[in-house]
Amino acid sequence: MSTPPCKELLLDNQLCFALYSTSLLMTKVYKPLLQELGLTYPQYLAMMVLWEGDGITVGEISTRLLTDPGSLTPLLKRLEAEGLITRTRSSKDERVVELYLTDSGRALYEKAKSVPACILAATELSIEQLGSLKNELVSLRGSLGKAV
Incomplete structure (x- = not known):
């Protein structure tokens, strides 16, 4: 490059890169801890929301996790397949899916402490x-x- 780089465009001066790279490393630190629990990081986040309040809807959990409900569906299906939660259609509104911890899901809380x-x-x-x-x-x- 013939001209000196713009200071504002140096990678090490970017807040976004500091946040991104820190997030990557944070997730790497979590990985072995969560492997012992049989959870991925996104599954752990979902379980934390459920440990705070069982019987919430998919919409409520997506709001808490700042994600759209559609992207949560595969994650929640895996948690259900692993026996940690149940997904039930609301008796008041068939469009609403309610999430409940199983006994295994509640027991995992103790391990996660x-x-x-x-x-x-x-x-x-x-x-x-x-x-x-x-x-x-x-x-x-x-x-x-x-x-x-």
Whole structure:
């Protein structure tokens, strides 16, 4: 390149790359922990929502995970095939699918309780630092959500 690169276009100066590469590494740290549970990272996210409140709809879980319901269907079918959840059509509205934890799904919660401490240790941050970072990211997500 004959002219010096624009500072604003250097990869190491990009927030988007810092977020992307950090997300990739975070998922890699989670992978062996979740393999012990028999879950992928997206399945783990879905199970966390269900552990917070059993008997929610596909629409509710998709809202919590910021994804569209159609992309969740294959993931939820796998969780059902693994015996962790049941999917039931609502008696009030056939279009609505309700999700319920099975006994195995509830038992998995106990095994998953060790995951957050492992992640905290891997970050080498204090709980306060991690909380602050999470709050800043949630705020950023909110601002970006307004822009799209």
